Amino acid sequence: MNHIDASEHYDESAFTGQTPSLLTIIIDTNPRAWAALNDTLPISKAIANILVFVNAHLAFGNDNQVAVLAAHTNRAVWLYPKSPNPDSVAGPDSQDVEMTGVDGRPSHPELGTSANKYPQFAQIETSILTSLRSLIDNTTTFDLKPTTLISGALTIALSYIHKTSLAFEPSKTSKDPANPTTAPSATLAAPTLHARILVLSVSDSEPAQYIPTMNAVFAASHARIHLDTISLHGMPTFLQQAAFITGGTFLSAASNPRGLLSFLMFGFLADAEARRSLITPTQDSVDFRAACFCHRNVVDTGFVCSICLSIFCEVPENAECLTCGTKLALGSYGAKPAVIPRKKKKKKRINGINGREETGSATGTPVPA
Amino acid sequence: MSANASSLFQYLEQLKGTTFGRLYQQPSTTFAIFRRMLPHLAKTIVMAILYMPTPFLLSDLDIWIKPTAKRDKDQAISILRSLHIVLRDASPTISLNTNFKNSLRLALEGGGDHNSFGVPSTQPPPDDIDLGFLDRYARKKWDDILHFVVNSVGFSTSEKGSSGPKQSVKDLLIGGRLVERSGVTHRITQAGFTFLLQEANAQVWTLLLLWLEAADVASSSGRGLLGGLESVDMLSFFFLLASLEHGRAYETSALTEARKNMLPTLVDFGLVYIPPANPQQFFPTRLATTLTSSDTALRSVSAGFLASGEGGGGGLGDSAGDKSSIILETNFRMYAYVQSPLQIAVLALFSELKFRFRGLVSGHLTRASIRQAVDMGITSDQIISYLASHAHKQMHRVAASTRKPLLPPVVVDQIRLWQLDTERMLATPGFLFKEFDDYKEYVAICNFAEDIGVVVWRNDKKCMFFANKVEQIKGFMKDRKKSNESK
Known part of the structure; x- marks a missing residue:
């Protein structure tokens, strides 16, 4: 039927305009890591670069939106827009009170009075800087952990994106009762909002957060949200996997953190619409190692429950899966394999180029023909 | 790029390069042109090379952009050139106009003392102005x-x-x-x-x-x-x-x-x-x-009109209804949520209004009504674009979720057919290219013109084509000639 009405020749691109895009930036604010980076790229400079990047994103169209989160060592904090429920964790929220202007009129005499700045940009800058300052002021030496709560920030970002995209979706209330197929499920519909998440990472991935992080990543992948990561310091293994899974971009700027702005502008500014016509940087190797469910260790080889696919670094107690409780049969694990001595064949090996590493198994992995 | 940017684009296109140099001295102007006039890919390209310390090779651009998007790329570059944003020289690199670059950077970073984003008044505004x-x-x-x-x-x-x-x-x-x-x-x-x-x-x-x-x-x-x-x-x-x-x-x-x-x-x-x-x-x-807003933003602006208009009296109610108010059905019925006599008068130009309720008029699009409109000098494209740009929010939503055209195709076709009943010619000012030296040259030039989207008609047998813009093709032919001579 769809072919009969020949609707392809209706060029209505002039009426549809460009799809708005929402960029959520998660800034890793781990104090230790930034201290280590201080010689090459102080956080103030990094924030300035990010602000330019945010402005560039907003410059694409005035329905583009931006949200900025800080992933701290022990919590995730909204930098822009302001948290809807100003929690008491962040201490006295004096700046929240002064930001809500007078009777809704956008006249903040204390901000954006400069005639040299686009008003919206000035507003975002002020919001991010005040929130960040209060975050830094509220950080005690007790909080100085080497890793960052990235999964919490990812979760908040995802829920925010979901909330925002609801506003753009066709309303489901006034569905045509005679023709229920007019509103198909969201997976079929064209996206009305391009959303993506950019993580500015400076620390290693915390194995203890493997499960929540991966849950967030799969949720993002399901919602077709790209998860981009730029890593300035450390090795965020899980975020690397996240970029691979969600079709995002992972770049490591650890060799040259000063070039942050160039990395951002070239590698990360293109939204989903532009990426359709661009070749995005790809990763040559992805560290796919997972963390085990029992001790949160990153493992190369481990045990996998045959029922629920939980990963363990050692045989769990009583050989019962910790997640689903299935009694697992270990087969002849630990027994010495009966080795049939083979005739030693002299095989010429061109060093290394032969490809396959010494895996200890005589036959290779079966490959489908 | 939207439909209504085209008249502005035409105006800008005929300006001289030096004029652009002066326009781009103002960060707000640069920012507005960037936001309003460029297609998406062009914006991406500009942003990518904005902070690049070294010149960007055109060949690198080819690597960066997928081969399937060559058409988009050519169009983007063509627009960037005609707005004098990238320099028009034949060098293998692509670089931004210096004024444009500096101004856009200033716009993004803030700072400077150009005062181009307006100096807010320090005096308290009168109370009755909201x-x-x-x-x-x-x-x-x-x-x-x-x-x-x-x-x-x-x-x-x-x-x-x-x-x-x-x-x-x-x-x-x-x-x-x-x-x-x-x-x-x-x-x-x-x-x-x-x-x-x-x-x-x-x-x-x-x-x-x-x-x-x-x-x-x-x-x-x-x-x-x-x-x-x-x-x-x-x-x-x-x-x-x-x-x-x-x-x-x-x-x-x-x-x-x-x-x-x-x-x-x-x-x-x-x-x-x-x-x-x-x-x-x-x-x-x-x-x-909202002068430089995109269409979707304008739709939200009309929502803003609506929100601020509640309690603001009827004067604002119809300004909200001015946008996104028409529902067009496949049976040629039209329902329009409008109040102002002005809007109703506009609708009456091309439709047969049947009922009028408070805040709603309904009517038919008929052959007679369209004929009448066409006789007055309105074209079917104008009617269609009016209906599309004033389509109700719900029409946009359904169209977006079902990936169907905004207006019912059957109605759009019929409006066009009704117009064709009366007039059978469409005049497009432009240039005819013919008498090429050989077929190869024709194909190269015609394909180039097709890529930048200026070809109106082509006939491969007769080696002729008709284009509505000529500047880019001229440049291309010159470059081609030069490269042929140097061979």
């Missing part, structure tokens, strides 16, 4: 202008008490041939219909461009009609207005003398409001601040 007031004021002024145009059709509208636009605005409309003077009364022209059926944003631009052209003519003929205004300065002032914040007071004294002289006319258009008590301040209205 968003609702400004919206009502702008709507009133603009409706007056539209009424003047519509009334010349002969439909009498019931709204009385509006004095109509100022004589200078009337002269502008007549000078722009939107209406013609025939004896005592005025008669609308085809351009006038085009104007009426546009979105408010496009209408504002049409009028502003008319004003610009009038100023150009005045300055070239040596008459100081508009106080010696210069079109470049006027244009950058428009873009400055677009970057201001709605509902905020700005300092009049910070403007140059020429710009101060522009304010009265802008007041007549309803783009700015100057409180009579305090002429030191001016308020940009929504008409001004």
